[in-house]
Every structure is written in C-alpha cells, then in structure tokens.
Amino acid sequence: MLLNAAEVAKHNTTSSCWIVIHGKVYDVTPYLEQHPGGAAILVKQGGRDATAEFRKVHSPDVLENLPKGSSRGELDPAALASLAVAATTTTAPATPTTTTTTPTLTSALPPSPSPPGAGPPHIAHCVTALDFEAAAARGGVLSHSALSYVSSSANAGLSLRGNLASWSRVAFRPRVLRDVHHASPRSRILGFDSPFPFYASAMGQLGRSHPGAEVELVRGLARRGAHGLVSTVSTVPTEEIAGALRDEQRKLAEAGTGKKEDGQSGDRDRDEAFPPSQLHFQLYVHRDRAVTLARIRRAKQAGFRSLWVTVDTPVLGKRTSDRHVQASEALELGLGQAAERAGLGHRTHAPAGDFQPALSWADLAWIREAWGEGPLVLKGVQCAEDARLALRHGCQGVVLSNHGGRQAHSAPDALTTLLEIRTYCPEVLGKLEILVDGGLRDGADVLKAICLGASAVGVGRPFFYALAAYGSRGVERCIDILSEELVNGMRLLGITSLVEAQPEMVNASRLLNEMWRPEKSRL
Numbered sequence: 001m002l003l004n005a006a007e008v009a010k011h012n013t014t015s016s017c018w019i020v021i022h023g024k025v026y027d028v029t030p031y032l033e034q035h036p037g038g039a040a041i042l043v044k045q046g047g048r049d050a051t052a053e054f055r056k057v058h059s060p061d062v063l064e065n066l067p068k069g070s071s072r073g074e075l076d077p078a079a080l081a082s083l084a085v086a087a088t089t090t091t092a093p094a095t096p097t098t099t100t101t102t103p104t105l106t107s108a109l110p111p112s113p114s115p116p117g118a119g120p121p122h123i124a125h126c127v128t129a130l131d132f133e134a135a136a137a138r139g140g141v142l143s144h145s146a147l148s149y150v151s152s153s154a155n156a157g158l159s160l161r162g163n164l165a166s167w168s169r170v171a172f173r174p175r176v177l178r179d180v181h182h183a184s185p186r187s188r189i190l191g192f193d194s195p196f197p198f199y200a201s202a203m204g205q206l207g208r209s210h211p212g213a214e215v216e217l218v219r220g221l222a223r224r225g226a227h228g229l230v231s232t233v234s235t236v237p238t239e240e241i242a243g244a245l246r247d248e249q250r251k252l253a254e255a256g257t258g259k260k261e262d263g264q265s266g267d268r269d270r271d272e273a274f275p276p277s278q279l280h281f282q283l284y285v286h287r288d289r290a291v292t293l294a295r296i297r298r299a300k301q302a303g304f305r306s307l308w309v310t311v312d313t314p315v316l317g318k319r320t321s322d323r324h325v326q327a328s329e330a331l332e333l334g335l336g337q338a339a340e341r342a343g344l345g346h347r348t349h350a351p352a353g354d355f356q357p358a359l360s361w362a363d364l365a366w367i368r369e370a371w372g373e374g375p376l377v378l379k380g381v382q383c384a385e386d387a388r389l390a391l392r393h394g395c396q397g398v399v400l401s402n403h404g405g406r407q408a409h410s411a412p413d414a415l416t417t418l419l420e421i422r423t424y425c426p427e428v429l430g431k432l433e434i435l436v437d438g439g440l441r442d443g444a445d446v447l448k449a450i451c452l453g454a455s456a457v458g459v460g461r462p463f464f465y466a467l468a469a470y471g472s473r474g475v476e477r478c479i480d481i482l483s484e485e486l487v488n489g490m491r492l493l494g495i496t497s498l499v500e501a502q503p504e505m506v507n508a509s510r511l512l513n514e515m516w517r518p519e520k521s522r523l
C-alpha cells in the first residue's frame, strides 16, 4: 500500500507511532516499550522519515526484531523530503550526567581556538591516543548521546577506572647499551601476520561515530595493515564491511602501496611493505539459535578469519550514562513513566534476545561446529579457571577483557587476569593465544602485556573517537601514534623484536600483591 506524507505524519505519539525507514512505513507502537534504545527515541521520530537516525545505530537486519505485521506499506517517494527529521540534538540535557570522559588520564590537547560546532581541531594536534577523545568531544563532532554511548561504563565506573590505572601499575626494567638501531614490532595474531601486536577491538554502532561507520574504520585499518574485530551489532551489514576491506586492499595494490607513506622516524621497518589487514568476527549469541547460526554462516562466507564469542555479556551491564540520556530524552517528550523506567535499565529486560543469559560451556560445541575450521576465541575471560576451561573446550584463544569496563562492576583488569593465569595455570600459555584489552592508551604499554605472555592488545574507544573526529585518516593516525610509541618503547627497553619481550623486563609486583589468591588450593 502506498501511503502519503499527511497520513504518516499523523502517527507521532505514544498511542500511535509510525516511522519510515528506507521508504517503508512501520507501526512501532507495540514495540515502543520493548525497544532496547528506549521508547522516547522512537517517539521523537514518530510520523517522520527516521532512516538517517536509524542508520547511525542499526544495520537493516535489526528490523527483524519488529513484531510481525508492523509494516503499514510504502511511503510515496515524493513525500520523503517533507518527513525528513531534524538532526539529533548535540546539546547536553539538563540532567547531570557522568558522560565525559576518561577518568584518571587526560589529554594535553591545547584549548580549541574555534567555537563549539566548528569541528575538531587540526589532526596535527593529536599526538597521543587520548587526544582523539578530546578532539571528538569538542566542536560538536559527536552528539551528546553518542558521547555518552562510547564513554559509558558500568555502574559507578570502577571497572573502567581500574582498566585505565592498571597499565601504570606495571613498570619496565629497561636494559641499556644494546644496539637498538632497527626495531620491528612485527607479530602474529591467531596465526596471521600483523605489523604490530594491537588491533581495533569490536565496537557496536559505529554509525554513531561517523556516517561511513565500519566501512570508514576498515579503510583506515587497511591502509596500515591493522587487524580489526568486527562487532555483531555493527551498523553496516557484515558482507559490506568485508567488501570494504577488499576494495581498499585492491586500491592499495593498484597504487603499489602496502607501504607506509612516510618513514618519519627513519625506521627501516616503517618503510617496508606491511602484511594485509585481517578481519575477525565478534559474535553475540542470540537467544534464538537460528539467528546465531545465520550470523556465523554470514561471517564465514564473508571471509572473516576467526570467531570471537563474547562471553562477558549474559545480560547488558548497567550503562549509567546511557540511562541518564534515555531518561532525559523521555522527559523532554513528557514521557514520565518511560523516563523512570529508563533509569532502572528498562531496556535490559527487553526481550530483544541479543544476549543469551543461558549460554554455557556446552554451547561451544555447536558454535564450533557451525564455524568449522579456523580459530575460536572467547572474549571476556576474567579469571584463570575460565582460561583453563577455554583450553579444555578446544578454543584457540581468549581475550582477557571486562568489555572496556562496561559490564561487571569492579571487574578485574586484563593485566591482573594475565598474572593470575601465569601464576595458577601457566600450562595454558603457549597452547592458548592470550589477547588482552581495556584502557590501553599508550603504544608503549602494549609491551607490558607482551612481556607477560599476551600476543596482542585490543584497542577500543580511541578508534571510535578518532573515527568520529577525522574519519579513516583519524584511524590511520591513531595507529601511527600507537605504533610509534611501541617502537620507541622497544628501543628504550633495549629490544629490537617482540620475541625478546620477556617477563623479567617488567616489574608487576604491585598488581601481583593485589592478585587473587585461593583460600585453599582449588585450581
């Protein structure tokens, strides 16, 4: 059925809410209370074309969550312009929030001479990974709700603070008088060459960072040969993300690149061709097994190298600042009850099904079977016992991670978990690839994890901010900053290859002192 603009525009309240997405009209009234992003954000789009806002957050697949019979027909194409929605507000709500920004570490980005809304400062001002956060927070680059989404941490923020602080609690023990003229951070991640032992970790909804979303991120990664972990809840369909990598790699091959554009530091290694980027797929296990199997099949067909099952998310953590935003949005629309429910994590109880609270070790068998050949990794392991179980269940790797401090309250940071593994189940080292993530903001710190037995470190938020402020150029610059710090750190530590990074090159006593110890030997 073809609907006209006047008909659609009438449905803009909680009792009748229609929205237009990609030219199709949906009646979302029965879905309002179930929407994990809150009712208010949908009511705001009521009677309008919500395509642009929808695309920032969701891939088209998400529409399958709507109850059957939600479609009301198609919008007369001539009516589209009249239903266009004003861009998301960038102003902060009156409610105080805990949105901004990274605690304990700060950027030294100079104060912006430009007024708010004038865009980020020149990219040259970004000289540490932290600077991207300051750049994206400035000049109206990100909406208030997007800033809240990326900086959000669980509960009172202790896990995120712990992550950020943990890196400073391990010190180096540098060796001197060694020839460190040529240092190479070349490494391998799950059997694939990588120019350096860090990768872009999974982040959902990158459309909230940049209109090009995951495609733009992947272009930046490809130009530096960096690995990336692609989220189940990406904005762009899985196949398009894999296609973007292939396109960019083709362009690089045609241009005869695969090299860094500049050899700023004069390092031989920076001028050499780098290995191609590889993409890995992060899996959220949906309650409906058929949905999960379809996700795995698509990732496999699209050529993703390995499957990383996120296991720290049986339910969504308490994302405090997101709740503030949702409550404010609902209040703006006079939806008092929805606002109160948002504060209590209404969406956590939504039957969206994206997280499977009953996921167990036994499920790894069918996940492995569906994935077939190729590494299977558990993302979100937080103690030595579970690392040992991962090995027993045939996994090739684990990511020691607390989801960037967004899930459990007072969760252990990855370095402490790594020390736990070294202490209580060292037999897994060498059999299980150990990756770590959370709070890494300095490339030199990557070395601490490598010395302690990790093979690579995942980096999250800095890439979201870099993408928001500068698109794929920001991604490249963020990689360059981290790798320059890493190579510099290697030389100052007295090593020229990562094989030389050994436990005795770091002092981790402070973390070891506080590491968990069994009351009786149970491990």
Ligand code: HEM
Pocket: 019, 026, 028, 035, 036, 037, 038, 041, 042, 045, 050, 053, 054, 057, 058, 062, 063, 064, 065, 066, 149, 233, 322, 352, 354
């Ligand atoms: C009408 C069809 C829609 C459906 C079926 C839908 C479904 C969902 C689902 C399943 C989630 C959970 C996380 C995920 O899977 O990504 C979610 C979260 C969310 N949605 Fe929607 N959504 C719809 C429309 C929209 C629109 C139009 C907007 C924006 C204007 C929006 C904004 C959000 C936000 C902000 C979140 C929360 C993300 C987070 O903080 O984790 N959604 N939605």
Ligand SMILES: Cc1cc2nc3c(=O)[nH]c(=O)nc-3n(C[C@H](O)[C@H](O)[C@H](O)COP(=O)(O)O)c2cc1C
Pocket: 149, 150, 151, 163, 201, 202, 203, 204, 231, 232, 233, 282, 310, 379, 401, 402, 403, 404, 405, 406, 437, 438, 439, 440, 458, 459, 460, 461, 462, 464
């Ligand atoms: C905005 C954002 C979205 C994220 N989305 C996902 C996701 O979809 N799947 C997942 O397994 N982890 C997700 N994570 C966790 C990251 O993969 C990673 O574990 C974490 O961000 C590392 O911490 P860092 O941001 O301090 O570097 C997300 C993190 C952020 C900040």
